[in-house]
Amino acid sequence: MAKLHVELVTAEGRVLSQEADFVVAPGSAGELGVLPHHIPLLTTLRPGEVMVRNEGVEEYLFVSGGFLEVLPDRVVILADAAERADEIDLARAEAARRAAEEALSARASDAEAAAKLERALYRLRVAEVRRRRRSHEQHL
């Protein structure tokens, strides 16, 4: 019997790559079942469960959205990062923005003081190296 090759790919890497008889995915226009020799199809996914059945063994995976690409002998699921859910993403974007603001308002206190200290230490070290070098040379 014909088989499907299923791949579930995220931005970080391949999560799943195996043979299957039947795949169910949460298409944005409704639940979608794919058997071998399905018509080529490309659809967006909404958050939900993907089911992969192979020889009676069913595996369930959660996707939070993405794309489903169906070719006659191959199914590719491009899954989103779980955290892509809009509210969470928005909150995190807000956090990134705040981090920038804080960084800017920290002003001379932290960053510049730290940089000054670093420069001062560096100069000291250079001076010390020079001194040592000279003191060797006196012996040589």
Next chain:
Amino acid sequence: MASLRDLRRRIRSVANTQKITKAMELVSASKLRRAQERMESARPYAEELAGIMSELMRRTPEYRHPYLAVRPVQHRCLILVTSDRGLVGALNANSLRLALQEMSGETPTAVVTIGRRGRDVMRRLRKPLIADISNYGDRPTLADILPAVRVARQQFDEGLVDQIDLVYARFVSVSRHDPVLQRVLPLEPPAAAPAVRSLFEYEPEARDVLDALLPRYAEAQVYRAVLENIASEQAARIVAMHSASENATDLIESLTLTANKVRQTTITTELMEVVSGAGALAG
């Protein structure tokens, strides 16, 4: 004038530092390998996206998504990727130089930083920093990076900026990592893929799928840049630590030489004293 004891103390101290730099070199070597693996495993996703995207664009040539339309650039946004940690030679300095050079033009440019080194410099120079992601670690997920892209993208959506660029260190080889500038938005359409997908059915519509796809494509590009920058970071650290270890070897050598000379001088002086003392008594 350095005493023998001072010299020996200094030799010990340099030797200890050398142990650290050697250890760091080894750690970076193993981290580099893993960073390269992560770069590899991020590829299938980006390639699939690019393939689907070029097919969709062929299917809907009349459709101009805002992310594909080049508009006159009055305001720019620059996403700057640097490492969180130092001891990486000139890696961050090179990326920063490129970024600052890009920002020195007429066009007002807002900055989004990914990585502490870049953030600190932008802060010190009082550049318009609009978002920052720092301390992303050795293996950030896409979700860790996403907020930065999100902020930049919002600016683009609202028309506050007309172009988003990306600066990061491209990984060429262990000893070469070049700072590069890459446009994120408007998107550069990927090279046309083979036409295997031309018989597709789309659900909902082709352009809806494209709408959903373009932001992800932009995000995947930034994510890949971060992964690549991490690989460059580890490679740069290997090189920096390697030459530090070599310098330590040279320093120890020269200090040992000096120490031996000081020791001999002391012995000679003592010997002379003994001999002349004995001579005075005998005379």
